[in-house]
Amino acid sequence: MTEVDRRAATRPYAAPGAPTPPARPGPTFLVGEEAARARSFGLIIMQLCLLVLACVPCLGQAWPLDLAVSGALLGLGSVSAGCGIYAWRVRRYPLGLFRVHGAVAVLAALVIQYYLGVFSPTAVAVALGLAFFGQGNDGLTAWGIGVGAAGSYALLAALLTAGVVEDRGVFAAVDAPLAGKIFMMLVVPIVMLLTVAQARANRRATRALVAQVAEATREAEGEAARHREVAKELDAVRQAGVMQPGRWTGETLGGARLGGVLGRGATGEVYAAFDSAGNACLAVKVLRPGLLGDPVALARFEREGRIAAGLTSPHVVRVHGCGHAEDGTPFIVMDRAVGDDLGAVLREQARLPETEILRLMSEAAHPLAEAHQWGVVHRDIKPSNLLLAQEGGRTRWKLLDFGIAAFSGSDTTVTRQGEVVGTPNYMSPEQARGMPIDERSDLYSLGAVAYRALTGPVPHEAPTPILTLIRITEGRPKSPRSLAPSISPGMGDLLALLLAPEPELRVQSASELRALIDELRAHRGVEVRRRAARALAQSGWGA
Numbered sequence: 001m002t003e004v005d006r007r008a009a010t011r012p013y014a015a016p017g018a019p020t021p022p023a024r025p026g027p028t029f030l031v032g033e034e035a036a037r038a039r040s041f042g043l044i045i046m047q048l049c050l051l052v053l054a055c056v057p058c059l060g061q062a063w064p065l066d067l068a069v070s071g072a073l074l075g076l077g078s079v080s081a082g083c084g085i086y087a088w089r090v091r092r093y094p095l096g097l098f099r100v101h102g103a104v105a106v107l108a109a110l111v112i113q114y115y116l117g118v119f120s121p122t123a124v125a126v127a128l129g130l131a132f133f134g135q136g137n138d139g140l141t142a143w144g145i146g147v148g149a150a151g152s153y154a155l156l157a158a159l160l161t162a163g164v165v166e167d168r169g170v171f172a173a174v175d176a177p178l179a180g181k182i183f184m185m186l187v188v189p190i191v192m193l194l195t196v197a198q199a200r201a202n203r204r205a206t207r208a209l210v211a212q213v214a215e216a217t218r219e220a221e222g223e224a225a226r227h228r229e230v231a232k233e234l235d236a237v238r239q240a241g242v243m244q245p246g247r248w249t250g251e252t253l254g255g256a257r258l259g260g261v262l263g264r265g266a267t268g269e270v271y272a273a274f275d276s277a278g279n280a281c282l283a284v285k286v287l288r289p290g291l292l293g294d295p296v297a298l299a300r301f302e303r304e305g306r307i308a309a310g311l312t313s314p315h316v317v318r319v320h321g322c323g324h325a326e327d328g329t330p331f332i333v334m335d336r337a338v339g340d341d342l343g344a345v346l347r348e349q350a351r352l353p354e355t356e357i358l359r360l361m362s363e364a365a366h367p368l369a370e371a372h373q374w375g376v377v378h379r380d381i382k383p384s385n386l387l388l389a390q391e392g393g394r395t396r397w398k399l400l401d402f403g404i405a406a407f408s409g410s411d412t413t414v415t416r417q418g419e420v421v422g423t424p425n426y427m428s429p430e431q432a433r434g435m436p437i438d439e440r441s442d443l444y445s446l447g448a449v450a451y452r453a454l455t456g457p458v459p460h461e462a463p464t465p466i467l468t469l470i471r472i473t474e475g476r477p478k479s480p481r482s483l484a485p486s487i488s489p490g491m492g493d494l495l496a497l498l499l500a501p502e503p504e505l506r507v508q509s510a511s512e513l514r515a516l517i518d519e520l521r522a523h524r525g526v527e528v529r530r531r532a533a534r535a536l537a538q539s540g541w542g543a
Contacts, residue, residue: 033206034137035087038098041132042084045105048125049077052112059170061115069115076108095138102133102145110152117169118157119176123188126153127195134199135206146196150189157185211485218483219350221457246271248286254321254333256282264288267297272336282320283336287329298330305332307376307402313367315398317387337398339390342453343383351484352453354491360386361450362517363397368446369510371402372439378402379431381445382423383452424468425458429501432469440503443513447498454491455483459499476501476542490525493532496541505535 053073056066083101087093109126116122126149136142159165160173161181167174173181246261246269256273262283263270273282291297305322309332320333342360345352352360364386371378380401387398424432428444431437452458459477462468477499481492494516500506507513516528 032091034135035091035093037132037135038087038093038101039084041129042080042082042087045080045129046077046084049073049080053077061168061170065115065168068111072108072111072115076104076112079104095141098133098136098138099141102141103148105129105133106145106148106152109149110156113153114156114169117171117173118153118160118167119173119181119184120169120171122171123153123192127192130192130195131199134196135203139200139203142200143196146193150192153192154185154189157181157188161185214483214485218456221455221483247289248284248325251325253284253286253325253331254323256284256320256333258284267291267301273333281336283317283334285332285334286325287331292327292329301330301332304402305330307371307374308332308334310374311367311370313370315363315366315396317389317398317400337387337389339388339395341384341400342386342388342449345388346383346453350456354454354486354488357450357453358491358517358521360397360453361446362514364399364446365510365513365517367399368439368442369514372442372510376402377437377439378442378445379437380423380426381442381449382426383449386449424465424472425452425461427469427472428503429473430503432472438503439509440506443498443507443510444503446513447495451477451480451495451499454487454495455480457483476539478543479541482541490520490528493525493528494520496532496536497528500535501539502535505531505538 050073053070056070056073059066061069079101083093083097086097109129113120113122113126130146130149133145134142156165160167161178244261246258248258248269248271249260251258253273255276259272259274259280261269262272265288267288268285269288271284271286272280273284274280275282287298287301291301302322305319308316309319309322311319317337318335320335322330322332324330364381368378378399381399385400387400389396389398426445426448428437428441431441431444448459460468460471460475462471479492480495481487481489497505497507497516498513507516519525519527
């Protein structure tokens, strides 16, 4: 439950327009598709080469020509088969292999065309190859292969037409009219280049389609995440009774006169309150009726007050005092924060800009650094515990609710037997396992919140909390840049560090996190990139 007067709140943050549109997807989007094409193309070319090679002894050419074309066919067939096998086994078709394959194909095509006849239909087979190479990820290489094939054909055709080179092809055009040869010399290269141009256009269309599908998927996942978050909070909203009289309305606790109820949570009720001058600037959180005899709820509530009262960071709601009513009910007097929590913001905006997420993490890390110095771990960092408060014409992110905080290195605190403490979707792997935790667990949770706000879905989710915990301990989230290509490489590296499954690979402290964020803002990110590479080498992103 956040200390928020939602009715009095104005929207303190709204990105100008929609969230940053996704950038044009890079070549990695279609790596698998190119490998699949390389496998089928390599098989086809190998079979064609073997077919022509078997026919060479029957074509009646001189043995030097037979030897030359046989070598060209064997070379092209072998390279094509090798590329296909590599793409089948590794599921990739690297740029270096693509270039070698293209260069061999251009040279072999020149020999085969001369052998069969430059002005024969052999150029059709070359166009088939150009349709494949033209769709490659690297446009410059694709055009280089196309220009190489077209230029070499035009040069050979020109030499034959001028009589510099003798036409000794199987389908020789010695009796063809000069105009016909010139026509072929000009039109065939143009057709080859147009084939490459069409292949590149097909590539762009495929890329655009992939981007549209990815964006639609991200929107659907973000919408589903928002719906799930709304569903989880519906019960609390129904029980809120905003600004309705409550059990303590009209009473004075800790020098504050209580008004109507702002909201109710699992353990506490938050009342609007007035200071001694009558200003409605305070809020008082009181243990809910019926929980006074619950030692776990009572201990958590009292500890939240003690921890929050000791924090001096401007990024927590300032606590003025704690105490007990005459019947022993504990209460906390604090500033009345006006604004929306991150969960509410994300219900209106599927994702937030990267600059805002960097600000959120930097400002949330401020009170975390202070709490961690005391050995206190928050344990429940999630969107509803991050408030975007409006203060004097500016906004500031505040970290709320230290009710289930624990001391660093502990695996238990005030809990009931069998109780899972925290919010599963944002738990670190060690917290999900029930192992001892420290400040790095909070940093994982903060990274999970940033992942959710940047991509739409949470890092790990399953139909039940238990299955979610299993996924956190055994799996890895998808790469955030595969879900939202607009995320910068630096932000992707920072998330890789925060969400590393092994605590020793993560950002080690909240102060260090703020320093890394400053480095990214200065457009350096060298340290982030170096450490993220190490973390991803040991445990990469999930599928």
